[in-house]
Amino acid sequence: MLEALLSLSGLTLLSTSVFTSWSTSLNLLFFYLTWSTLLLSQAPLKIEVLGTLAVRLIFFWIPSLLFLLFDTLLPSLSQDFKIRGAAALPNPRKSWKVVAWAMFNMLLGAGIQAAVETFLIDGIHWKSALRVSNALPMPGGVALDLLKAFLLREVLQYYIHRFVLHQGGELPQHLHMKWQHSVASPWAAVAHYDHPLPWLLWKFLPVYLPAVIFRFHILTYFLFLAVVSLEEAGAFSGYTALFFSALMSGAGRRVEKHFGSKGKGNFSTWGVMDWIHGTTLRSSASEGKARGRGSRSRSSRRE
Ligand SMILES: [Zn+2]
Structure with a gap:
């Protein structure tokens, strides 16, 4: 109780000095009380697993399915925003399979998280x-944790x-066996469409491992996962410009080139490791041709 009061007063003091706003302090107080009530009423494992799935649903699946709906219902409009034009529209016969496997992979990841926690605590x-825990993480600590996690994720994913x-790996499913690279051009749900083994290695571990190594507060993990989910949905969407971020649009073009080259470069999302190792893919003629084809198919349809 005393610890809770101390955290609460510390948090209120910090938020007041940083934001100098009563409403912000009240919001934080309300958030803290809600969080404390949730901790009292639910088991930590349940909060971790259901929270992880809820974050994925809100920050990955809702935007991804909205993008898919836009591509499916308004293809002639959607292709105008795609990097590769009409060639980048999802194959309607395959999209359900992509969505189902992506959802399965995420459930598998949440199941592994539950198994790890059960082993550590009960085993x-x-x-x-x-x-x-009851004590909320401080903003400075959260920012530092996120920075470390994004850097480690970039290195691991690369x-x-x-x-x-890709290069001489022992797992050919990702490139050769009708999994992720069987899709001609990325669209949002493809970010998590892969054979479960490659998916665990390059989508699950680079996000989960930094959180475990730095032993994140669960709320910091949810925030990290929310940013990663939005980034994945945006970077794999195939759209030329994502109106909310120039940085995200750059990530999207890098992913598109990775697919276009069948994995010759652009192995990391943010491109830092590709830049260090000289594996950044430059704009290719095929991209321009693909856009040209997209424009031609559009104009022929309109005729
Ligand atoms: Zn690849």
Whole structure:
């Protein structure tokens, strides 16, 4: 109780000095009380697993399915926004399969999180992999945790994607066996469409492992997962310009080129590791041709 009061007063003091706003302080107070009530009424494992799935639903699936709806219902309008024009529209016969496998992979990831926590807590009576505690993380700590996690994720994704899934890797499913690279051009749900083994290695581990290594507070993990989910939905959407972020549009073009080249480069989302290792793909003539084809098919349809 005393600890809760101390955290609460510390948080209120910090938020007041940073934001100098009573309404912000009241919002934080309300958030803290809601969080404390949730902790009292639900098991930490349930909060972690259901929270993870809820974050994925809100920040990945809702935007991804809206993009898919737009591509399916208004293809002639949607292709105008696609990097590769009409060639980038999802195949309606395959889209259900892509969505189902992507959802399965996410459930698999949440199941692994539950198994890890159960093993650590009930199996070897150790502390949980992620912190589920009453005290809210401080803004400075959250920012530092997110920075470390994004850097580690960039490094892990680059090496796993490049050396395990593409260049001489022992897992050919990602490139050769009708999984992720069987899709001609990315669209949002394709971000998580892969054979479960490659998916675990380059989509699940690079996000979960940094959170475990730095033993994130569960709320920091949810925030990290929310940003990652929005980034994945945007970067794989195939749209030329994502109106909310120039940075995201750059990530989208990098993903598109990775698919267009059948995995010759652009192995990391943000391109930092590609830049360091010289595997950044430049604009290719095929991209221009594809857009040209898209424009021609549009004009022929309109005729
Ligand atoms: Zn790839």
